[in-house]
Amino acid sequence: MKISRIVLAVLFALAASANTLRAVPSLPTFSFHENGNGQLELPLLFGGGVIPLPGTLTSDPGPGGLASALAFTAHPQVAPFPVGDVVLLDASGHVSDILRFDPETSPAPGAPQLIFFYSNDHAGLLADTGLPSLMFSNTVTIQENAYGPTIYTPGEGQPGFSTDSPLGDSFLIFSTPDTGSTLLILGAASAGFVFLRWKMPAV
Numbered sequence: 228m229k230i231s232r233i234v235l236a237v238l239f240a241l242a243a244s245a246n247t248l249r250a251v252p253s254l255p256t257f258s259f260h261e262n263g264n265g266q267l268e269l270p271l272l273f274g275g276g277v278i279p280l281p282g283t284l285t286s287d288p289g290p291g292g293l294a295s296a297l298a299f300t301a302h303p304q305v306a307p308f309p310v311g312d313v314v315l316l317d318a319s320g321h322v323s324d325i326l327r328f329d330p331e332t333s334p335a336p337g338a339p340q341l342i343f344f345y346s347n348d349h350a351g352l353l354a355d356t357g358l359p360s361l362m363f364s365n366t367v368t369i370q371e372n373a374y375g376p377t378i379y380t381p382g383e384g385q386p387g388f389s390t391d392s393p394l395g396d397s398f399l400i401f402s403t404p405d406t407g408s409t410l411l412i413l414g415a416a417s418a419g420f421v422f423l424r425w426k427m428p429a430v
Contacts, residue, residue, distance in 0.1 A: 263282035
């Protein structure tokens with residue numbers, strides 16, 4: 228009986244964590260991973276659902292862009308994202324990653340617009356190509372989250388700001404694949420186990 232209670236507590240914690248991670252966002256939310264996995268998750272206001280955005284290596288035409296960099300393709304419907312660079316700083320204050328919004332490929336609603344993901348981690352993932360040698364004048368600097376995805380919610384005029392949504396949009400930047408979700412699940416499972424041990428009488 229004791230073992231079954233522990234197993235149930237761990238399973239409950241895992242299920243709760245998974246549901247939290249899959250919660251429908253209140254804003255259109257882009258997720259970009261260094262390994263090339265990307266997606267756009269839509270809130271219920273936009274009908275819900277997840278649109279895959281696979282990344283590929285291609286030439287970056289932006290300032291100082293590399294000949295082969297990880298790019299994701301978006302299709303803003305109302306107006307293109309403002310171009311610019313989002314610079315992530317690590318705990319030491321060094322540039323670890325850059326999310327770059329390049330100009331749209333043609334002046335039309337829904338035209339493709341490339342979003343580049345640069346990383347300076349040298350971990351062998353698709354984004355680990357180094358950093359561009361020059362930057363856009365429109366640049367935002369934020370602190371990297373070392374324990375999960377870095378959340379970037381642009382304001383008006385900042386790189387990536389969208390007029391498609393009345394509340395804008397949000398970006399989840401994963402510097403390493405799935406680090407945050409794994410830690411959350413393991414932490415919740417451990418908490419459930421400790422709580423059950425504390426509640427159960429000694430035998």
